[in-house]
Amino acid sequence: MRIRTAGVVAVLGLALAATGCGSDSSDEPAAKESTKAATGGKLVIWADDKRAAALKPFGEKFGQENGVTVEVQAVSKDLQTNFVTASQQGSGPDVVVGAHDWIGNLVQNGAIDPVQLAAEQKSAFNETAVKAVTFNGQLYGVPYAMENLALIRNTELAPEAPKTIEDLVAAGKKLKAEKKASEILCLQSGQNGDAYHIYPLYSSAGGYLFGTAANGDYDPKDLGVGKPESIAAFQKIAKLGEKGEGALKRSITPENSIATFTGKKCAYLVSGPWAIADAKKANISYDISPVPGFAGGKEAQPFVGVQSFYVAAKGKNKALAQEFVANHVTTPELAVALYNAEPRPPALTAALDQVKGTDPDLAKFQEAGKNGQVLPAIPAMAAIWDPFGKAEAAIIGGADPAKTITAAGKTISGQIK
Amino acid sequence: MSTSLSGPGAATQPPGRGPLRSGSPRKPRTARNHAPITLTGLLVKVVLLGLVAGIAIWAAFPLVEAELWGGLAILLATTAGLFYLYLSPRHIPGKYLIPGTLFLVAFQILPVLYTVSTAFTNFGDGHRGSKDDAIVAIQSGSVKQVPGSIQYPLTVATKGDPATGALVFLVTDPTTNTVSVGDTEGLRQLDAGSVTVAPGGKVTAAEGYQILNFGEASNRSRDITGLVVPTSGGALRSSGLSRAYEGKAIRAYDAGCDCIRDSETGKTWTADDSAGSFVTADGEALAQGWKVNVGLRNFSDVLTDPAISGPFFGTLIWNFAFALGSTGFTFLLGMGIALALHSPRMRGTNFYRVLLILPYAMPSFAMLLVWRDMFNTDFGLINNLFGLGVDWFGETWSARLAVLLVQLWLGYPYMFLVTTGALQAIPRELTEATAVDGASPFQSFRAVTLPLLLVAISPLLIASFAYNFNNFNAVYFVTEGGPFPADNPTAGATDLLITYTYRLAFGAQGAEYGLAAAVSIFIFTIVATVSAISFSRTRKQEEVYS
Numbered sequence: 001m002r003i004r005t006a007g008v009v010a011v012l013g014l015a016l017a018a019t020g021c022g023s024d025s026s027d028e029p030a031a032k033e034s035t036k037a038a039t040g041g042k043l044v045i046w047a048d049d050k051r052a053a054a055l056k057p058f059g060e061k062f063g064q065e066n067g068v069t070v071e072v073q074a075v076s077k078d079l080q081t082n083f084v085t086a087s088q089q090g091s092g093p094d095v096v097v098g099a100h101d102w103i104g105n106l107v108q109n110g111a112i113d114p115v116q117l118a119a120e121q122k123s124a125f126n127e128t129a130v131k132a133v134t135f136n137g138q139l140y141g142v143p144y145a146m147e148n149l150a151l152i153r154n155t156e157l158a159p160e161a162p163k164t165i166e167d168l169v170a171a172g173k174k175l176k177a178e179k180k181a182s183e184i185l186c187l188q189s190g191q192n193g194d195a196y197h198i199y200p201l202y203s204s205a206g207g208y209l210f211g212t213a214a215n216g217d218y219d220p221k222d223l224g225v226g227k228p229e230s231i232a233a234f235q236k237i238a239k240l241g242e243k244g245e246g247a248l249k250r251s252i253t254p255e256n257s258i259a260t261f262t263g264k265k266c267a268y269l270v271s272g273p274w275a276i277a278d279a280k281k282a283n284i285s286y287d288i289s290p291v292p293g294f295a296g297g298k299e300a301q302p303f304v305g306v307q308s309f310y311v312a313a314k315g316k317n318k319a320l321a322q323e324f325v326a327n328h329v330t331t332p333e334l335a336v337a338l339y340n341a342e343p344r345p346p347a348l349t350a351a352l353d354q355v356k357g358t359d360p361d362l363a364k365f366q367e368a369g370k371n372g373q374v375l376p377a378i379p380a381m382a383a384i385w386d387p388f389g390k391a392e393a394a395i396i397g398g399a400d401p402a403k404t405i406t407a408a409g410k411t412i413s414g415q416i417k
Numbered sequence: 418m419s420t421s422l423s424g425p426g427a428a429t430q431p432p433g434r435g436p437l438r439s440g441s442p443r444k445p446r447t448a449r450n451h452a453p454i455t456l457t458g459l460l461v462k463v464v465l466l467g468l469v470a471g472i473a474i475w476a477a478f479p480l481v482e483a484e485l486w487g488g489l490a491i492l493l494a495t496t497a498g499l500f501y502l503y504l505s506p507r508h509i510p511g512k513y514l515i516p517g518t519l520f521l522v523a524f525q526i527l528p529v530l531y532t533v534s535t536a537f538t539n540f541g542d543g544h545r546g547s548k549d550d551a552i553v554a555i556q557s558g559s560v561k562q563v564p565g566s567i568q569y570p571l572t573v574a575t576k577g578d579p580a581t582g583a584l585v586f587l588v589t590d591p592t593t594n595t596v597s598v599g600d601t602e603g604l605r606q607l608d609a610g611s612v613t614v615a616p617g618g619k620v621t622a623a624e625g626y627q628i629l630n631f632g633e634a635s636n637r638s639r640d641i642t643g644l645v646v647p648t649s650g651g652a653l654r655s656s657g658l659s660r661a662y663e664g665k666a667i668r669a670y671d672a673g674c675d676c677i678r679d680s681e682t683g684k685t686w687t688a689d690d691s692a693g694s695f696v697t698a699d700g701e702a703l704a705q706g707w708k709v710n711v712g713l714r715n716f717s718d719v720l721t722d723p724a725i726s727g728p729f730f731g732t733l734i735w736n737f738a739f740a741l742g743s744t745g746f747t748f749l750l751g752m753g754i755a756l757a758l759h760s761p762r763m764r765g766t767n768f769y770r771v772l773l774i775l776p777y778a779m780p781s782f783a784m785l786l787v788w789r790d791m792f793n794t795d796f797g798l799i800n801n802l803f804g805l806g807v808d809w810f811g812e813t814w815s816a817r818l819a820v821l822l823v824q825l826w827l828g829y830p831y832m833f834l835v836t837t838g839a840l841q842a843i844p845r846e847l848t849e850a851t852a853v854d855g856a857s858p859f860q861s862f863r864a865v866t867l868p869l870l871l872v873a874i875s876p877l878l879i880a881s882f883a884y885n886f887n888n889f890n891a892v893y894f895v896t897e898g899g900p901f902p903a904d905n906p907t908a909g910a911t912d913l914l915i916t917y918t919y920r921l922a923f924g925a926q927g928a929e930y931g932l933a934a935a936v937s938i939f940i941f942t943i944v945a946t947v948s949a950i951s952f953s954r955t956r957k958q959e960e961v962y963s
Contacts, residue, residue, distance in 0.1 A: 041631055041632040041634070041635025041636060041638075042635070043635070066630070066631035066632070067630055067632035068631050068632050068635055081928075084545070088545050088546055104704075107554075107558065107704060107705070108705055108927070109542055109543060109545050109546075109705075110545075110546060110550055110558075110705050113557055113558065114557075115656075116560075116562060116654075116656040116662050116664065117656075118568040118660070118662070137561070138558065138559075138561070183795075191811065191896065191897070191899050191900065192899055250794070250808075250811065251794040251795035251796060251797075252795075253790075253793065255790065256790070256793070256796055260796070313553075313554060313557065316638065317635050317638045318638055319573075319634065319635060319638040319642050319655060319657065319658055320631065320634075320638060320657075322642075322655070322657040322658075323631070323657030323659060325657075326656050326657045326660065327656075327657045327659055327660060379542070379543070379704065382927060386906065386920065387906040387907075390899070390901045390906040391903075391906060393901075394900075395903075397808075397811055399903035400903060403903055403904055404903040404904065407903065407904040407905060407906065408906055411906050411907055414724060
């Protein structure tokens with residue numbers, strides 16, 4: 001009996017102790033991979049769940065054709081942070097797939113290398129997409145898809161695309177009065193705001209985030225938040241807020257915005273290509289048009305985001321990674337395969353032309369993003385999101401625009417180094 | 418807790434215990450030695466020790482590869498120690514204590530030490546690696562294509578064995594289709610007769626050279642990316658395995674002045690080893706920095722930076738109120754229900770107990786998000802159900818109330834469970850005796866049940882307080898710390914110190930782990946002080962009642 005109890009304790013204890021010892025070495029997966037790689041060329045790609053699934057067949061094909069192993073690993077959470085941490089430890093992938101606004105942070109952490117494309121390879125891409133992945137005058141990624149916001153409307157409720165935001169509010173109010181909809185506009189804000197979704201209106205009202213430096217990059221020293229233009233812009237936005245027209249509301253959150261639209265509670269939704277699947281599922285007859293700006297104001301410019309392939313600076317097989325990214329991702333086949341996995345407009349002009357015919361939404365989204373602004377990739381952008389969003393929420397809720405946005409500008413400039 | 422409970426009791430016993438122990442140490446030991454070694458026991462021991470050895474070997478390879486000899490020594494010592502301990506019949510107490518101690522070291526002490534050591538560095542985005550890493554990143558990030566240069570189809574080849582032979586680039590001139598061989602010496606044209614070129618410029622065979630396929634070439638990856646073939650305009654480098662370009666590194670590190678020079682603009686950035694970055698004379702820093710020790714700077718930042726220390730006290734007071742409120746209200750409700758169900762007149766207590774434990778059985782993660790949506794002004798269940806129009810998360814006090822309500826719902830089942838357990842340990846005779854003495858039920862509860870209950874529950878209440886003091890999820894998932902005053906987006910009405918810190922350290926321009934670690938040490942000090950005071954008071958209480 002005594003031995004048996006001691007045995008049980010020892011079992012538990014040792015099993016636990018074993019895990020304890022194991023945790024001492026944080027980089028054992030790296031070692032395993034490297035020993036495998038020694039027997040044959042191996043390329044490790046990290047992407048999020050959806051893209052990993054789309055990349056897998058293409059990766060296998062690339063591997064078979066070239067006699068190498070391609071391993072596509074899905075990282076479902078915090079891909080950017082995980083990539084930076086892993087590559088610091090030397091256990092990162094060779095190629096990573098992600099949004100272009102990561103570039104600033106990835107470069108400052110020395111996690112990615114520039115990609116050298118020939119001029120004719122570059123010209124095959126949409127110009128905005130190439131601009132998005134260019135940082136400090138260097139091309140840091142190969143873009144494959146673009147996305148931007150547009151106005152999606154329920155054509156049963158709103159057959160006409162509004163020319164200005166004032167038209168939209170008038171039409172939305174009428175629908176509300178007729179009890180056909182309960183909200184004027186579904187533009188997500190939430191209690192802490194959403195800088196990405198409010199930006200088209202902010203830009204239309206004359207606001208800007210960063211000025212442009214001589215080399216075409218955004219200049220973190222020229223911060224537009226807190227400047228008179230931004231105050232004027234938010235005074236216009238405040239008029240649409242809860243104390244004004246009631247078109248912008250904090251109760252419309254990232255979680256319920258699309259659902260409210262597909263539930264036919266609002267006729268207009270400001271969202272991106274990712275909302276289309278839900279709209280189709282809910283059998284909404286919809287149409288897509290550019291986000292309207294203020295009457296007499298500038299054009300509403302949505303942010304243009306680009307999904308891109310990066311070569312890890314500390315990858316084990318950089319030559320192969322460069323080969324894959326610079327010479328194979330630039331072919332239309334992969335762009336089309338990725339489009340089929342998730343319908344976002346391809347960045348490769350040839351691929352876009354190929355899929356445009358079967359999917360009219362793509363051209364409409366592209367049209368809506370034609371005048372869009374490249375989402376800033378500079379590290380300073382990380383300091384914008386939170387304070388800017390909160391200022392937006394406070395102003396929508398009725399706070400004084402001048403006071404709020406000045407404070408936000410001060411906070412942001414305090415965080416930019 | 419257990420030591421403090423047995424403390425006073427043990428103090429009264431030593432005279433009786435001492436001789437008893439010293440008189441009979443032989444007997445149990447010999448008995449144990451002669452105890453039959455069962456087959457199962459032996460088998461379990463073999464399997465487990467085998468497992469330990471296996472894990473040690475598995476962990477040793479990466480350590481050897483990374484040349485971490487210190488880590489390897491610790492691994493060897495630990496494994497040898499474990500084998501000695503469990504193979505020798507002696508050191509019985511050690512067999513019980515060591516696994517727990519190992520875990521304590523691995524999962525408690527090491528992370529704490531790591532946090533403390535991080536607090537003295539500038540570790541964070543842009544300052545993660547070493548200075549050498551930063552230099553490599555700066556140099557390789559500055560390689561630009563020579564304007565007007567051409568792109569060559571590239572074939573990777575070796576002289577001799579593909580795995581070990583000297584690496585060369587075979588580049589084909591796209592206009593003339595002539596092939597040149599490039600190595601660290603430079604480019605030399607090859608005789609047209611000695612090479613076979615496929616359409617597109619790829620070389621399929623070359624005399625004296627071994628052409629590498631992708632698989633072989635990727636095994637030489639490091640050599641390929643490292644090979645730079647000097648040319649008149651710059652240098653030929655590979656872009657992948659099938660294309661070469663003429664490029665030039667614009668920025669180079671100069672060890673003499675410990676600085677980075679830009680050959681295009683002529684700018685120099687000198688290394689600043691106290692900040693961990695390269696800076697120009699006018700203070701412009703390169704993005705790629707490295708990790709350095711900054712001494713007490715993170716701590717002094719916390720104390721002196723008005724953006725940090727300004728809202729600190731307001732946040733601290735709400736933080737205390739939140740932790741006390743979460744613990745207190747859940748305890749009152751949990752205890753109330755436990756008392757109600759403890760009454761002998763109550764029917765169907767098991768059914769009620771199952772129902773009451775349900776909130777505890779659901780993942781709090783999901784529940785917090787569900788509650789957040791239920792408090793939505795226009796679409797939330799709470800406003801719709803009661804016909805209210807309260808802007809729950811928009812006003813300071815309604816947001817605080819909402820957070821506490823969510824905590825109450827999530828937390829009372831735990832208090833109900835522990836109180837039920839403690840109540841069952843209090844003999845009913847005691848309360849019956851008070852009834853005989855003529856006490857009202859409330860008097861009997863006040864004078865007998867509650868004090869006895871508190872003796873058992875107090876340590877749990879303190880633990881719950883300490884947990885709620887840092888209950889990040891409860892605030893972050895529900896309100897994200899909001900609402901925020903219009904003039905300050907950094908400190909919200911429901912912010913706890915931990916959510917506030919999180920925003921400070923990770924919300925700004927990249928993550929600042931050093932600062933975050935320093936603030937965590939401050940928070941740790943606060944929680945530890947509060948807990949220490951509470952425990953010492955509890956101990957006094959225990960002495961009174963036991």
